[in-house]
Amino acid sequence: MPFEIALTDDVTLRELTKDDAAAIAGAYGRNREHLAPWDPARPEAFFTEEWHEEHLRALVLESSTGRALYTVFEVDGEIVGRLNLTDVVRxxxxxxxxGYWLDPRFTGRGLMTRAIEALVEHARDELGLHRLQAATLPHNEASQAVLTRAGFERIGFAPGYLKIAGQWQDHVLFQLLLHAN
Structure with a gap:
């Protein structure tokens, strides 16, 4: 059964489908400037429906095998963000x-915290995972606050961890243990 949860009366978090290419391309296009400082450098093709049509099949397959769970925030058919559980290791x-992002029109409402809490519950109870981890840029205080509210704890600092906005950048590392030892 696909993952889906109503976060509010108007916002749903649901599993990504192969039919989301146009909506995903639109979401990234609308949020291009907002995401640029936080994302890897993207080729121009990334912002097209065709690019996403080609890549969504792989993401949906990866979700179906349990190696990931790709979700989208949706409002009246419009995708306004993403929340992904990736690199699942058994x-x-x-x-x-x-990993996650949200259109700035929807920030400040507690949506991401609620969404991550739902993902945590799913990862623990349905997927049987023991631990989740996340990383943020050191100056991304809003993202760090979301993780902290969702129960994650800071566990370290990783120099040159990810290539973001065209440069290898440091990250603050967080984890959440889902089961007691």
Whole structure:
């Protein structure tokens, strides 16, 4: 059964589908300037429906195998953000990475905190994961506050961790243990 939860009367968090290419391209196009300082440098093709049509199939397949869970925030058919659980590793680790963004028209309403809390519950109860981790740029205080409200704790600092906005940038690392030892 696909993952879906109503966060408010107007905002739903639901699993990404292969039919979301046009809506995803539109969301990234509308939020291009907003996301530029926080995202990897994107090729021009990334902002097209065609690019997303080609790549969504792989993401949906990855979700279906349990290696990831890709979700979107939706308001009246418009995608206004993403929340992803990626790089799921089983075995002794039982871990996944959390990444997210939200259109600035919808920030400040507690949506991301509620969404991450729902993802945490799903990762623990349905996926059986033991740990989630996330990383933010050191100056992204809003993202760090969201993680803290959702129960994550800061566990470290990683120099040159990810190539964001065309440069290798430091990140603050967070984790949330989902099961007691």
């Amino acid at each position: 075995g002794a680790f039982e871990n996944g990475h959390v």
